[in-house]
Amino acid sequence: MSVRGRYQRCLNDTPIGGRPVWLVLSVRRFNCAASSCTVRTFVEQVPGLTARRRRRSQPLQELLHGVGAALAGRAGVRLAGRLAMRVSRSTLLRLLRATPEPVLTVSPRVLGVDDFALRRGQVYATILLDMETRRPIDVLPDREAETLASWLRAHPGAEIICRDRAGAYADGARTGAPDAMQVADRWHIFHNLGEAVEAAVVAYRSSLSEPLAEPGEPALPAEPSSRPQLPDAQAVLPGKEIRLVTRTKERYYEVQQLLADGASRAEIGRRLGLDIQTVRRFADATSIEQLLANTHREGLIDPYKAYLHQRWNDGCTDTAVLHAEIREQGFRGSVQTLRRYLRPLRPIEDGTRRHLRAPSTPPTPKPRRVAKWIMSDPATIRLEDRHKLDAIRRRSPALDTLAGHVHDFADMMHKLRGDRLPQWIATVLAGDVTELHSFAKGLQRDLAAATAGLTLPWSSGAVEGQVNRVKMLKRQMYGRARFDLLRRRILQPN
Template sequence: MCDPGDFEALLPHLADLVVDTVERTSDVIHVVARARASEGLCPRCGTASSRVHGGYERSLDDAPVGGSAVVIRLRIRRFLCRDPECEAVTFAEQIPGLTSPHARFSPVRLDAMRAIARALAGRAGARLARMLGMPVNRMTLLRLLRNLPEPLLASAPAVLGVDDFALRRGHISGTVLLDMDTRQPVDLLPGRTADAFATWLQQHPGAQVICRDRAGSYADGARTGAPDALQIADRFHLWHNLGKVVDKTVRAHRSCLRAAPQPDQDEQETPPVPASQPEFRDVNGRERRLVLRTVERHAEVHGLLAEGESLNAISRRLGLAFRTVRRFARAETAGELLAGAVHRPSKLDDYKPYLTRRWNDGCHNAAQLHTELQAHGWHGAARTVQRYVNTLREHTIVEPAPASPPKPRRLTTWIMTHPDHLDPNDAVRLKAAIEECPELHARWMSVTPSPWCGASRPRRCSPWWRPSRKIRARGSPN
């Protein structure tokens, strides 16, 4: 048992109640209370009445105290309305600031649950509320979230951000509008069309800067709804598009990247140098059909282009899709098209130096080599080792190849990283890899002094880093 007076001091929102008893169980605090006022006001006519007709007990969930849930058991009186013309014969009393008709939660509890629902919504919010001593169903939180009043927005923020989001990925999309100064969403639009965005801008004037992605629909909507606003591309999409261009360029020149020196290579007992493997032949030594078909098609497409044929005519003549013909036409050499097919990484790459050394020592048994690899941590199949060993059958002594070049994704990451944040060993490997490809080296040197974000702006004559139409925001007035 607790002292009711102390409990009222602890919970000031119960000042209009007379607390009779306070009982605490294992995890719930029960407060038995009644109204302090001697009369009530009729909700229909507003007439005060002290004539009690009857009463009942009502339960109200309150905010937790010390991690324990609080349940207020109110003894509610029902009064007789003294106005004979009032339609309400009787009415139940309400405690100002605490109860409302049919409410199951106190205002303090409701505010806490609304804050949780706004931050975490359904299941996550229900788990947090349960830990805080406010057990609630996830659907209750969602209903509270849906019933929140929408803020009245008379004008658009000065710097407006717009982007699309997926309600159902690939099927249903919407548009989210944000205030870029406060980083808070201001409205949601159905779909991602130019008309919906233009209509919203006309209804909410005041946008001076519109920050968007490269979507043409948003550019058209901004020109129609806010013609005087400055359109800019957001930093994420610019950097993301630049990364895609760099990654595509690196992958196109993957075949000409040679060895990049490994850091502290002299201190390693066994340098990780994989053995050379024919790239354009299968495990039986025959030329791969994919390589032959790609080389032949590339020659046919460029031969017809030299004769003056259009891409559509070449597509009909060769029976290929238009996009396929365009991809072959844009590739200067067949090697650019084969870079992803003949340079795929393998789980065996780290073990090829050991296989090369054992092959040169005279061990040509694939089963024995597979057993030895298992002692070194190999968990792959014996067939994988056998396929690789078959490519070495024609040679008694295999000359070790230089260290394998970094993966395209890793090389792209190094290029896109600021020099001050790049590991020194990675910087050495990046420089060595770039110097192995003359074209990449020429494009790299054309950027002064570096292509990273935050450094000096690249020269516009650079064929790699020039902001092409793929990177610039379409529809931008500048």
Template sequence: MQTIAVALAGRPGARLAARSAITVSRSTLLRLLRALPAPEVKAGPRVLGVDDFALRRGHVYATILIDMDTHRPIDVLAGRTAETFAAWLPAHPGVQVICRDRGGAYAEGARTGAPQAIQVADRYHLWAHRGCLTEPTPPQPVAANSVVPLPDRMLDVDGQLRPLVARKQQRHAAIQQLRAQGLSLTAISRQLGVCFRTVQRYADANLDDLLAPAIHRSSVLDDYADYIHQRRAEGLTDAAVLHAELQTRGWRGSLRTVQRYLRPLRPATTTPRPVPAPKPRRVTSWIMTKPEHLDTEHSAVLTGVLVRCPALRAVRRHVAEFAAMMRELGGERLDCWMHAVEADDLPALHTLVTGLRRDHAAVTAGLTLPYSSGAVEGQVNRIKALKHTMYGRANLDLLRQRILIPH
């Protein structure tokens, strides 16, 4: 029963026990789990990994500590503050290397609690320019003194502004207005009732970039796109008739979905079908991939994107150089790389470089030493799975037992 409790905790454990002809309640399994002695840590590991995880996202967090030599969790701390981490380190001496993310709390805690330890920063993510992804289309003539309407992709099937688009526009306008008044991001978050990270994203982003995922999303009808365009070229404009035809070809969706899909195509019956833009995440993955590992089709699409966007050409060059530093553990080249980035007009990467300079020693160590936070991220994913099996309702003491006790 203890083994079942460690593996599955309460209700799931009770159901499995019943299948094994063991009559036990969920409460008994939880009492058995809480009664098990958790592994004690008297000395810190040589290489320590640290990261946070959410008990209740946006409200309550905890800290996971990993022995990077064994990849096993050794302790779980309530909270994710610098003080909590700094208090743990002197009580567990012997830590020589600390693998952490680039958040300030763990960096400050490491400097306070283990000033002799080498800090190794985590890897980074890069962002692709959405505006350069769409294939260019020939400009359409506009009558003199005419008002250019909103793009149809921003409207719903009834011709109204889509709720998601309207909500993003209103939120962006409100955040920008409050920021112009001098309010801090934290104050804006409290006033609007929006989480801090959302306020931060809206404050730093262009409205077009925020709207791009909403107006360029894929459709469940994309698999039938060739047939739809063929029938429209033949003169079919009735959505109900097209919906009936699609049903004979396997479509099981609603008429309203077909109407929504056809709306952007109505004013474009005499123009060529637009080439769908690759998703920013896909372009990011192509940029992050070695050119020789890309297939011909993806390489051609990426080449077109880079031709239209000089900024992304520079980004790809810098990404390739940074990737070479990571593969070859060439941290001594970091300063030259940062100077080259600053020489280009790339505000997003300039922000990255500014952050790298603030954490220069840890970043250099991350690009020089053979340590990374991969094992820590793996344990955080495991914790998420444990939380899901407990329906997200476990107290920290119970979750801590399941994290630390091997099974």
């Protein structure tokens, strides 16, 4: 090898004091004397500073790669510009894609598995996590059982697999790592229990209302026989509620008709323009009443009805005064909203305006709120709500039994006593609360994983945290990058 000559090489280096820096180097060019060498000349490189065919120094290259890994394209360009480093968004992404992928040398002992949406409701991928280091180790392009099984066969060594209750992951883990212990996530189990509890409360919603009080006398003198009937509370503001109920009924019958015609749930979602979760809710409903139980949305005035009824019955019927009083309590509505609510209490008979007494019976709590009370720790519920729940339990033996089952399950989960689960399942299946039977049978089919989830300290909490990080990365890239770039950003060290 002999020196052929010298030339000057100009490199862009890391900025100093907010100013760009250029390095001018005098380097040698060598001739290669080996006849078998396809490249006849070589350029001298400075270790740690230069690389072949690059106009940026190695430190600047690494710095730009870090910016691209943290912020991707456009946001990375903005930050680089503030740091006196001129670069395009395409260059940042190209630097990120050119980085060698991390190689998994040792398979994790405890593996976490969960899915995330590439396009919500349509395309999903799978993230794999080393639960002991809490670092993502791989990203799979779908959430199919065979894909996970193939990965586990290619990377043997997993002893514990933490997952949600998805059947695909259960099958994939069973096929790819038959000796590994599967752990069903506690949060997902308790969430499924909450869905069953809400369905049970809807089924027994007739017990949520307190017994009707005696009809009140008019606030101003009037003939008892001429007192008109107080209209239903929903008639005060009927518009939005009626539209919501009508739309719910129409969607329910459309979904049920398409199911009867043999259409799949995904096809129904495409035909009706509905998310797959919405289609699933309408398809799984046993009746339209189950869907309509929670269609009445809480309005601005609902939290103040009890106070308004008390003040009205005490003789204060001036809308402006009542509006000023509840405004001090946090009401954000207008005087017209309050006037529309009070209008049924001011009927006109024979040209004389008579004020009716407001209903003294408290409004019926929504089934979803009652389900929340049942699922919550009694120590965290407001005293007023606790009294309402106690009254409901006294009126309905079925809901009282339901609350007892939930309390036993929460105690078992809190104390990590998964050995009680078979007895709990047997007790529920022997009872009359049929809405819990499906949940209990699901636990029975996945008994080993559910028992491990309620016994071992492992859960999918760390995986859910990484899924939230993935959502942040997707928002940074505005959903325009391909799967390979998203995968590289997920696998980059934090």
